[in-house]
Amino acid sequence: MSPRRPATSSSHRRPRQLHCRRRGERGAVSIEMVILLPALFAVMFLGMQAALFYHARTVAIAAAQEGAKVAGGENGKDSDGATAASSFVADAGGDDVLAGASATADRTATTVTVTVTGHSLSVIPGWSPTIVQSATLPVERLTAP
Template sequence: MTIQMVFLMPALFLVMFLGLQGALYYHAREVALAAAQEGAREAGSETGTRDSGVATANTFLQDAGGTDVMTSTSVSASRTANTATVTVTGTSLSVIPGWHVTVTQSASVPVERLTE
């Protein structure tokens, strides 16, 4: 029985840590996507700007947990006459030492404009 535990416990811990790491990555990915979507909606609004989209995405990231969800975050945006795009990049938290997973999510929306 002791020999079996010596082999099974590391395998059990590996499965637990991989499952937890997967959940942390998935959560960070969803938060990054939601922040990009919020920023893109703001940048694409009729009175929105590229800078307001970046600010909105950064505010969303802080409200969603800040460094307890993702570290080393950066937000970039672009706005053309037709499309506003926001990209959020960061590092997912890790329970496996030395393993840092980068998360990048983008969202694009059409720019609102008044037509007659």
């Protein structure tokens, strides 16, 4: 009679199979990181760029509104509105918020329009988004009763 072999249970085979599977998966995490990190950085940079653009746009429209308010006064002038808008941009951060900002004003007998133009800061190399915002208000006039 031949000696009996001990029965092998499936529990003895599982660790060996796991060990073989793990050996075949070496470097999987590195490959996943190579694929996922650029996508993660792209999402982060796009979010930052959107925030910088939105902030610059908000400062530009607020400056245009301030300039229109000053130029639309009863004794206001075009130059007063442009100066007020430029001063607002400078107080809000100047070139750190809206690079190369310029303001123009156009006053007619009934309305005044102030336009603020500049460039948003950019985290994307070689791209500098242009911001153009305008505000139009009626000119203050005194009327006789």
